[in-house]
Amino acid sequence: MPYHDKQHLSDLLHLLQQYGLQEAVICPGSRSAPLTLAFARQSQIRTSTAVDERAAAYIALGKSLASQQATALICTSGTALLNFAPAVAEAFYLRIPMLVLSADRPAAWVDQLDGQTIRQDQILAKHTVFSATLPERGDTDLDRWHAGRLVQEAWHKAHRLRGPVHLNIPLREPLYEALPSSNDLPKALQWQAPLPQTQLPTALRERWLQAKSILLVGGQQAPNAALQAVIDQVIKDPRVVLLSEPVNNLQGGIEQHEAICTTKPAHLQADLLVSWGEQVVAKQLKIWLRGYPAAEHWRIDADAQLADPFRQLQLLVGVTPLEFFTSVAELPMGSGDYQLHWKQAEAAIHHKIQPFFKDLVFGDLYVMAQIAKHLGPNDALQLGNSTPIRYWQLLPQPAAPAWLHANRGTSGIDGVNSTALGFASKVKNATWLVTGDLSFVYDLNAFSSSERPSNLKIIVINNGGGDIFRLIDGPSTQPERETFFATPRTIDLQALAKGWGLTSYLATDALSLQQGLTQLRKSTECCVLEVQTEPLTNQSVYKAYQQLIKSNA
Numbered sequence: 312m313p314y315h316d317k318q319h320l321s322d323l324l325h326l327l328q329q330y331g332l333q334e335a336v337i338c339p340g341s342r343s344a345p346l347t348l349a350f351a352r353q354s355q356i357r358t359s360t361a362v363d364e365r366a367a368a369y370i371a372l373g374k375s376l377a378s379q380q381a382t383a384l385i386c387t388s389g390t391a392l393l394n395f396a397p398a399v400a401e402a403f404y405l406r407i408p409m410l411v412l413s414a415d416r417p418a419a420w421v422d423q424l425d426g427q428t429i430r431q432d433q434i435l436a437k438h439t440v441f442s443a444t445l446p447e448r449g450d451t452d453l454d455r456w457h458a459g460r461l462v463q464e465a466w467h468k469a470h471r472l473r474g475p476v477h478l479n480i481p482l483r484e485p486l487y488e489a490l491p492s493s494n495d496l497p498k499a500l501q502w503q504a505p506l507p508q509t510q511l512p513t514a515l516r517e518r519w520l521q522a523k524s525i526l527l528v529g530g531q532q533a534p535n536a537a538l539q540a541v542i543d544q545v546i547k548d549p550r551v552v553l554l555s556e557p558v559n560n561l562q563g564g565i566e567q568h569e570a571i572c573t574t575k576p577a578h579l580q581a582d583l584l585v586s587w588g589e590q591v592v593a594k595q596l597k598i599w600l601r602g603y604p605a606a607e608h609w610r611i612d613a614d615a616q617l618a619d620p621f622r623q624l625q626l627l628v629g630v631t632p633l634e635f636f637t638s639v640a641e642l643p644m645g646s647g648d649y650q651l652h653w654k655q656a657e658a659a660i661h662h663k664i665q666p667f668f669k670d671l672v673f674g675d676l677y678v679m680a681q682i683a684k685h686l687g688p689n690d691a692l693q694l695g696n697s698t699p700i701r702y703w704q705l706l707p708q709p710a711a712p713a714w715l716h717a718n719r720g721t722s723g724i725d726g727v728n729s730t731a732l733g734f735a736s737k738v739k740n741a742t743w744l745v746t747g748d749l750s751f752v753y754d755l756n757a758f759s760s761s762e763r764p765s766n767l768k769i770i771v772i773n774n775g776g777g778d779i780f781r782l783i784d785g786p787s788t789q790p791e792r793e794t795f796f797a798t799p800r801t802i803d804l805q806a807l808a809k810g811w812g813l814t815s816y817l818a819t820d821a822l823s824l825q826q827g828l829t830q831l832r833k834s835t836e837c838c839v840l841e842v843q844t845e846p847l848t849n850q851s852v853y854k855a856y857q858q859l860i861k862s863n864a
């Protein structure tokens with residue numbers, strides 16, 4: 312039976328509605344008009360728009376991060392789609408579901424010197440967990456079944472394999488006709504999750520029980536109260552040590568591990584290392600673990616993805632961290648002093664750095680310490696990928712926000728504003744973004760979004776360009792450092808913020824910083840606090856901190 316040639320698009324929308332898709336971020340375009348109109352003319356799925364595809368994709372990433380559900384992301388054909396790539400790569404490495412719906416020209420026009428026509432099929436394949444091109448027409452039973460099957464496969468893979476998926480959708484003209492309705496719309500395929508396996512095999516139980524020192528290293532992950540509760544139990548065992556990485560959103564572990572690992576402590580080498588989650592930010596920890604490998608390394612990953620960040624993996628355990636630690640929590644506790652040794656090492660660091668932080672002069676590290684004091688347990692915090700995330704690891708008392716996030720999957724300084732904006736639009740928590748001046752300017756198109764979440768509070772640390780290059784070994788000592796690395800620019804951030812209709816405040820010293828933080832807290836609209844700091848001061852503070860950590864004092 313012949314149907315309308317775009318019947319498969321009506322099916323697509325209907326299927327996504329059945330799956331409970333919450334949001335679609337739409338980038339304006341003509342080839343994508345049938346998709347845009349389909350989403351715009353329904354009310355079940357929330358829609359927003361953003362002109363810059365790179366920003367839109369990061370906004371969708373922020374939304375998916377907050378909801379842990381795929382957000383649909385729609386664009387027109389051509390380079391528009393390529394601009395989704397950075398956020399798609401980030402979602403791939405953070406294992407965040409995302410659904411890219413790109414409009415395409417009919418295949419006949421590819422490579423025929425037609426405008427906005429590039430080779431879109433599989434263009435994101437290396438960084439998606441599923442990628443397919445829908446049939447060009449949906450007017451036969453076979454084509455409808457084919458397209459519907461791909462839509463369902465995409466949805467399930469995005470959530471079961473956890474990652475971005477791409478459906479490329481070639482569309483013929485006319486593009487502005489209303490989509491057909493139908494009385495035989497497809498029914499979505501459902502999924503039964505595998506039942507959890509709670510018993511640890513005997514061989515693993517014995518190895519766990521025999522280990523004298525067990526180190527738990529969780530990489531980046533969303534907050535997980537159930538996992539936190541069960542890990543709280545597990546770390547009552549004095550043989551077990553948890554390292555609290557800011558982005559793993561786990562509390563109750565050793566926080567100063569970055570400073571501890573700087574001194575390459577051989578006596579803290581573990582019998583058993585258990586790791587899970589995505590990236591670990593702590594560089595010194597990674598270096599130390601690679602140099603002082605544990606006798607055994609188990610990686611916990613329900614999807615059994617083989618990642619060996621510390622180059623010592625021996626066992627991949629195919630269950631979720633919650634399942635693993637639930638079974639471990641039931642085992643009898645051992646005895647020993649491994650945890651005590653880490654706590655002593657941390658106490659020694661605290662002893663060194665507490666007077667240092669008490670006497671800090673106004674500069675980036677001071678600003679970060681004040682922000683940490685200001686944040687409450689219900690706040691969400693997003694950190695820029697340059698110095699903000701690094702400084703955070705140095706703080707003696709980092710705050711424990713409800714959710715700490717940085718785009719550490721693979722992103723650089725791109726998409727920082729957009730991710731925070733997308734995230735803030737999906738949560739009720741006050742969402743604080745701390746970013747650098749270059750990162751902020753790089754992603755100003757975040758504010759091309761039709762959404763301006765009132766709970767988003769942005770702190771831009773204006774230290775005159777990429778201050779990171781003045782701190783780290785390598786660029787900091789090159790004669791080209793300022794011109795080719797730090798690249799300071801004379802930018803009026805207050806005017807830029809104003810240009811985008813953002814309320815902005817300025818801080819230049821301790822007092823105005825306190826006032827600015829209070830103003831941001833009180834604000835009922837999305838606003839920006841620019842904090843100006845001196846690069847030279849930042850440099851000397853950072854150097855002094857490094858020397859202190861390495862000293863035997």
Ligand SMILES: Cc1ncc(C[n+]2csc(CCOP(=O)(O)OP(=O)(O)O)c2C)c(N)n1
Nearest residue numbers: 697698723724747748749750776777778779
């Ligand atoms: C997309 C991208 N381009 C380039 C870089 C290289 N890079 C790393 S840090 C940095 C400067 C960041 O400056 P700013 O945002 O002001 O932060 P600060 O270093 O002052 O904390 C640059 C350009 C990157 N990480 N990502």
